[in-house]
Amino acid sequence: QKEVEQDPGPLxxxxxxxxxxxxxxxxxAFQYFMWYRQYSRKGPELLMYTYSSGNxxxxxxxxxxxxSSKYISLFIRDSQPSDSATYLCALILTGGGNxxxxxxxxxxxxxx
Amino acid sequence: DADVTQTPRNRIxxxxxxxxxxxSQTKGHDRMYWYRQDPGLGLRLIYYSFDVKDINKGExxxxxxxxxxxxxxxxxxxxxxxxNQTALYFCATSDFLGGETQYFGPGTRLLVx
Numbered sequence: 001q002k003e004v005e006q007d008p009g010p011l012x013x014x015x016x017x018x019x020x021x022x023x024x025x026x027x028x029a030f031q032y033f034m035w036y037r038q039y040s041r042k043g044p045e046l047l048m049y050t051y052s053s054g055n056x057x058x059x060x061x062x063x064x065x066x067x068s069s070k071y072i073s074l075f076i077r078d079s080q081p082s083d084s085a086t087y088l089c090a091l092i093l094t095g096g097g098n099x100x101x102x103x104x105x106x107x108x109x110x111x112x
Numbered sequence: 113d114a115d116v117t118q119t120p121r122n123r124i125x126x127x128x129x130x131x132x133x134x135x136s137q138t139k140g141h142d143r144m145y146w147y148r149q150d151p152g153l154g155l156r157l158i159y160y161s162f163d164v165k166d167i168n169k170g171e172x173x174x175x176x177x178x179x180x181x182x183x184x185x186x187x188x189x190x191x192x193x194x195x196n197q198t199a200l201y202f203c204a205t206s207d208f209l210g211g212e213t214q215y216f217g218p219g220t221r222l223l224v225x
Contacts (some may be wrong), residue, residue, distance in 0.1 A: 043116070043202050088154065099160065100155075
């Protein structure tokens with residue numbers, strides 16, 4: 001079993017839809033939770049991070065962490081074609097020296 | 113100019129050849145990382161370095177070696193390339209205080225024939 005599981009998609013939604021992207025993890029020692037966005041033929045870039053259970057909002061994006069269920073989510077409101085990318089969750093272990101453990105990524109396409 | 117650059121951007125090589133991928137950064141970060149990305153497997157850590165004198169193996173270091181020539185430069189070598197090393201390779205950097213934020217280069221697409 002992988003430490004971090006993420007549905008690879010692809011996920012196709014119409015413009016304006018609410019998108020939900022999810023990861024599950026198995027090790028309760030993961031402490032920091034991040035979402036990276038990767039456009040085609042580009043390197044990943046950090047979108048959001050949090051280190052506690054609950055919600056964190058940034059514009060149209062909301063990151064949600066449920067440590068009791070070992071489940072993290074990224075919600076995108078009013079999705080735009082420019083949101084079309086691969087979204088990777090990334091986690092850091094307590095005392096893990098800032099080493100990221102990535103999910104496999106979910107490919108999202110927002111259609112006009 | 114980009115903060116993290118990688119050369120070459122694309123490379124085709126043959127089995128058994130030695131190749132080097134190079135990474136340079138202008139962010140002034142101490143920490144540098146090499147990852148490979150494969151479809152269905154995501155990003156996996158190959159090696160990382162927290163300063164010029166520090167080199168650490170990651171999840172999948174076999175068949176690879178690295179050199180940290182300076183704070184700003186971190187190179188990855190494949191001593192004898194094999195086809196299953198065909199992948200997309202990324203360099204990343206972070207600083208001590210904001211370590212959870214890693215900044216990635218544009219990637220090197222490597223094909224081993």
